[in-house]
Amino acid sequence: MSGPLLTVDGIGVSFPRKGFRKPPAEVLHDVSVEIAPGECLGLVGESGSGKSTLGRAILGLVRVTRGTITFDGQVISALAPKRRRALSSQLQVVFQDPYSSLNPAMTIEDILTEPLTAAGTGRREARARVAGLLDSVGLSGGAGERLPREFSGGQRQRIAIARALAMSPKLVVCDEPVSALDLSTQARVLELLIDIQERTGVSYLFISHDLAVVRHISHRVAVLYRGEIVETGQGDEVTTEPAHPYTKRLLLAAPVPDPVAQAERRAARRALVA
Template sequence: MSPKTAPILEVSDLVVEFAAKGRGRKPFRALDGVSLHVSPGETLGIVGESGSGKTTIGRAVLGLNPVASGSIVFDGKDIAGASPRERRALAADLQVVFQDPYSSLNPALTIEDILSEPLEAAGVERRTARARVAELLEQVHLPADSGQRLPREFSGGQRQRIAIARALTRSPKLIICDEPTSALDLTTQALVLDLLIEIQQRTDVAYLFISHQLGVVRRISHRVAVIHRGEIVESGPATQVTDRPQHPYTQKLLLSAPVADPAEQAKRREARRALAAATFGGEQD
């Protein structure tokens, strides 16, 4: 499905700062003037190394990190300073899938209880909520009896499918995907990515997809934004950014991606070292 033009999310000149330890020290600026947008039915991939600020963007959109300045407009409304009550009201349209699904699944509840809880809290009748859960489990390709089982009875990939199902319970307009495949093996990664693409094609949901893996971002994203030390250094169509990167940092990320051919991997390693010496003062992985 082709992305539409009107943004569901528009972030402008976003600055996020954290208090530094020690008296008189300046706050640490995690994000410095970040601007981006996501349209309905579109996936924007945010890629960068650990500590680059990519997860901070997602957490700021979710209201989990403080915003020093700038705006976060979601569905036409600036939510940068939204109150807890306003945030709860946003839950139907703005959801998240985290890296570790097990930590966010109550181990004492069955999957049916976990998935029906947000629906019943929103006033949905119990029987209707259970029918919706059965529908969601089918959509994420889990067995029909999954609702009666506990989280510990599932593999990592299956738990991530459950987390995706939970994010979909109230038909959101945007899902923040924060490293949703990084803890999975390559085969399971591919299955989860295919599932997310399938769901997007069917529902028109938008994704802000955060990852340190350029290959993963390339597979699922329409557009890609590369973040380095709190700033977007390159952005554009996914194929352009991942196949013909212009910024040295993006080039470094591309050269850092593993390949199956040992000879090619050795060439990439040498090219990465030469690039680091030339543009990052010898900075290495």
């Protein structure tokens, strides 16, 4: 396709507030982003900025109060539930917590074959597909016969990635997929995501609060602050030479191993806040 795979155009999302006749609280304000086929868009911001809400709006898990979301040429922001379910094969998600996102009572093979068989794939074909998926994320052998509790956090996240790829989607929403992992495991999972994208051409919306992580994987970056996009641009530019003061504060908040440099960063960040 020549145009964007995903277009988010001026959307707003509001949630009800406690209290008699209080107006809804708007958490996203006129947000607009685009993702091209085969591209990774990094969405970065601090906790409470609305990053996950945007991801959930794209997935149809929260209602959009205004604006439109267009996926693969189809407006999906107001689809009926039945039509939305039919779209799930092309639009998948990897959640933040690899421990709670997998059913502890099911084997890995059952977890991965479930969406395939639900879509009409035969059991034998589904099992062959699962074996290939596990191999593609570095979990070959008898991994399919084991339970989630038998795997480490990094391995569980690899399984979650395999589940997201089972239906060969066009877009995967990665909602803080490495934030619960240690640094060495984060690096391996990021390299896995990059390798999968290069092999399959899948697009990512990669949500994170960490500019260093976003810099490593993203082609372009959008910065979300208090429900608004305040800066967008090429990944290398936004994460090294940001233009907006909020993005500069995010960059300076990232720790560095040099105590002197860290003290200078803290002072620079305090000056920006002031």
